[in-house]
Amino acid sequence: MPVDVIVGLQWGDEGKGKIVDLLSPHYDVVARFQGGPNAGHTIVVKGRKFILHTIPSGIIHDHTLNVIGNGVVIDPVVLMKEVESLSVQGIDAASKMVVSKKAQLIIPTHRFLDAAYETQKGDLKIGSTLKGIGPTYQDKAARVGINVGALASPAFDSIYNKLKERHLKLMPTLGIELRDAEEEWMNAISFLRKLNLDDTEVLLNNWNNQGKSILAEGAQGTLLDVDFGTVPYVTSSNTISAAACTGLGIAPRHIGSVLGVFKAYTTRVGSGPFPTELHGEAGQQIQKAGNEFGSTTGRPRRCGWLDIPALKYAIMLNGADQLAITKLDVLSATGNLNICTSYSQNGAPGYHPENEDLSPELLPCEPWNEDIVNTQSLDSMPANARSYIAKIEELLNQPIQIVSTGPGREQTLGADLFGVR
Numbered sequence: 250m251p252v253d254v255i256v257g258l259q260w261g262d263e264g265k266g267k268i269v270d271l272l273s274p275h276y277d278v279v280a281r282f283q284g285g286p287n288a289g290h291t292i293v294v295k296g297r298k299f300i301l302h303t304i305p306s307g308i309i310h311d312h313t314l315n316v317i318g319n320g321v322v323i324d325p326v327v328l329m330k331e332v333e334s335l336s337v338q339g340i341d342a343a344s345k346m347v348v349s350k351k352a353q354l355i356i357p358t359h360r361f362l363d364a365a366y367e368t369q370k371g372d373l374k375i376g377s378t379l380k381g382i383g384p385t386y387q388d389k390a391a392r393v394g395i396n397v398g399a400l401a402s403p404a405f406d407s408i409y410n411k412l413k414e415r416h417l418k419l420m421p422t423l424g425i426e427l428r429d430a431e432e433e434w435m436n437a438i439s440f441l442r443k444l445n446l447d448d449t450e451v452l453l454n455n456w457n458n459q460g461k462s463i464l465a466e467g468a469q470g471t472l473l474d475v476d477f478g479t480v481p482y483v484t485s486s487n488t489i490s491a492a493a494c495t496g497l498g499i500a501p502r503h504i505g506s507v508l509g510v511f512k513a514y515t516t517r518v519g520s521g522p523f524p525t526e527l528h529g530e531a532g533q534q535i536q537k538a539g540n541e542f543g544s545t546t547g548r549p550r551r552c553g554w555l556d557i558p559a560l561k562y563a564i565m566l567n568g569a570d571q572l573a574i575t576k577l578d579v580l581s582a583t584g585n586l587n588i589c590t591s592y593s594q595n596g597a598p599g600y601h602p603e604n605e606d607l608s609p610e611l612l613p614c615e616p617w618n619e620d621i622v623n624t625q626s627l628d629s630m631p632a633n634a635r636s637y638i639a640k641i642e643e644l645l646n647q648p649i650q651i652v653s654t655g656p657g658r659e660q661t662l663g664a665d666l667f668g669v670r
Contacts, residue, residue, distance in 0.1 A: 251505025252453075252463045252497075254490045257470030258509040258563035260479075260517035261488075262543070262550060264575035264653060265510045266290025269306035269466050271651075271658055272508075277461040278314045279307025280453060282496030283486040284468030285322035285355060285385070287378040289543060293656040299338065303328050305466050308335065308342050315342075316449050319351035320486065320496020322385040323397065324360075325437035332440075348441075349449040350398035353389045355381040356409065357430040358416035365420055378543075386485040388412065400442050450498025457503060465493040471509075471563035472517075472602070479602060482521025490567040508650075509569030511560060513577045513637070516541055516550040524599075524607040525553035525589045539579040554587045554611065557644045562601035564645065573651035574641070577634065578660075582618045586637070587611040590644060614640060622655040627662055630654075 255272075257263040270292045273279055286302040292309060293299075299309060303323060307313040317323065335342045359381030367379065388394035393415065399408050457463060471477065473484045486492065490507045493499060514535055517523055527535065532552045535541065541550035563569070580586060592599045592607040599607045617633040624630050627638075642648055652662040 250457055250460050250462055252457065252465055252493070252499055252503050253506045253508065254465040254467065254493045254504060254567075255508045255510060256467040256488065256490050256567050256569070258511040258560055258567070258569065259470045259515055259556075260472045260521075261468075261470035262289075262516055262518070262541075263470060263510040263512050264291075264573075265466065265468075266292050266301060266306040267575065267653065267656070267658065267661075268508070268510050268573050268651065269464065270294075270309055271661055272464060273307035273310045273313045275462065276307065276313060276464040278316060278453070278456060278463045279305040279466055280316035280318050280449070280463060280497050281305040281321055281466045281468065282318045282493045283320040283488060284484065285380060285382045286324045286327040287380045287382045287484065288468035290468070291656070292658070294658050296657075297338065299335070299340075302331060304331055304335070304342055304346065307464065307466075308340060308346065311345075313345065315346045316453065316497070317346065317348045317352060318449055318453075318497040319349040320492060321349070322353045322355055322382055322389075322486075323348070323441075324355040324381065325441045326433055327380075329437040329440045343444055347445045347447050347449055347452065348397055350396065350446050351448075351450070352397050353385050354395045354397060354399075355385045356395065356412060356416075357427060357434050358413050359384040359388075360430070361426065362416055362420065383485040384416075397441070397446055400438065400446065453497055453499060457499070463499075465497060465499070467492065471566055472559060474566075477566055479521045482519065490569070506571050507567050507569045508571040508573060509564055509567055510573045510575060511555075511563075512539075512575050513555060513580050514539075515553045515556050515559070518543055518548055518550050522602045522605050522607070523551055523553055524592050524602050524609045525556045525611075526551050527553045531583075531585075534583065535579060538581075539576055554589050554609075555641065556589045556602065556609075557641075558589070558591055558600060559602050560645060564647065571651075572645070572647060572649045573653065574638065574649050575653035577638070577652060578620070578622050578654045580616070580637070581620055581634075583616050586614040586616040588614060588637075588640065588644070612640070622660055624654050624662065627652065 290301045305315040362384040474488045535552040589609040592609045615633040617631040
């Protein structure tokens with residue numbers, strides 16, 4: 250059976266978690282394929298909020314098995330707290346989750362290194378979440394990292410100490426703050442050993458051969474991709490749909506539909522180019538209405554108009570054949586409303602937001618004042634809201650299958666029409 254993929258088409262925070270949760274009843278397995286605890290996928294069900302950092306967003310559903318794939322980097326402390334938090338909310342995450350033995354472990358010194366590297370950049374800081382993600386992927390690429398499978402080795406303590414000492418040689422002062430963090434981490438390692446650890450690439454391919462339906466979940470967004478994003482202001486992994494293959498061990502021929510998720514406007518956290526960014530009252534209004542503060546870091550997100558060139562670029566990279574637009578409700582009563590249709594630098598066209606000097610061309614749209622959170626159908630939506638969606642579809646030359654009008658699972662239109670099997 251084809252494996253469907255959900256990815257973000259902007260700089261992350263597009264609402265992927267909500268869409269994954271919404272579609273999970275149609276799938277037997279939801280598998281996360283990259284990133285780490287720098288992700289923050291928020292799910293709201295009947296007023297109850299669940300914030301997930303490492304665990305796939307299908308975990309709320311009883312029948313869905315969830316896989317943390319080999320492309321993910323795992324902080325045992327964060328994962329343990331996440332499982333415990335879900336348990337308090339009545340969800341037994343450990344019983345319906347499998348962790349890849351090939352996933353990399355974030356050790357305490359990775360987080361200290363992350364902070365030190367960011368400080369060294371000075372004015373060129375990229376806006377790291379300081380979760381140790383970059384140094385962990387760095388060690389993976391250098392072939393010195395520790396994977397989950399090492400937990401079964403009698404020599405695990407030696408393996409851990411060897412990597413720790415490698416980090417301490419880079420920055421000897423790390424040892425001053427390490428003791429408490431290391432004790433908490435070791436306690437979490439004991440917890441991690443009790444989870445279902447397996448060769449998930451084998452399991453996923455076996456399930457696929459047996460006809461089980463699988464949904465691959467990405468983290469962050471396309472414009473944060475380490476190759477194709479706004480380098481250097483990017484994350485440390487590949488965030489596009491192709492990463493589902495390497496992050497889960499699934500062959501390209503098994504990939505089915507790719508659903509790209511994007512907001513009705515644009516946001517980003519941290520530094521980097523943002524051609525449509527709004528400064529002053531207009532940006533603050535969207536930020537407040539959309540509660541645009543990071544679920545992982547709490548940092549305020551920069552806000553701006555919808556960027557069509559960036560969306561076209563992201564759709565191309567991902568091969569997105571299905572689209573979902575989120576947070577349309579945030580644009581109610583904005584006063585004015587625009588879409589960026591193109592941008593240029595010194596008269597030359599720009600294809601994606603690769604630098605700070607792009608001049609956006611804005612298309613004015615008619616705003617709407619009505620609250621659309623409880624809209625029951627597209628037909629009952631204000632005419633100007635429908636026109637806004639239609640204009641986006643025209644500019645992208647592609648229909649939008651899912652429209653989210655609020656944070657709740659039920660505040661979504663068109664999900665029943667999504668092309669799942």
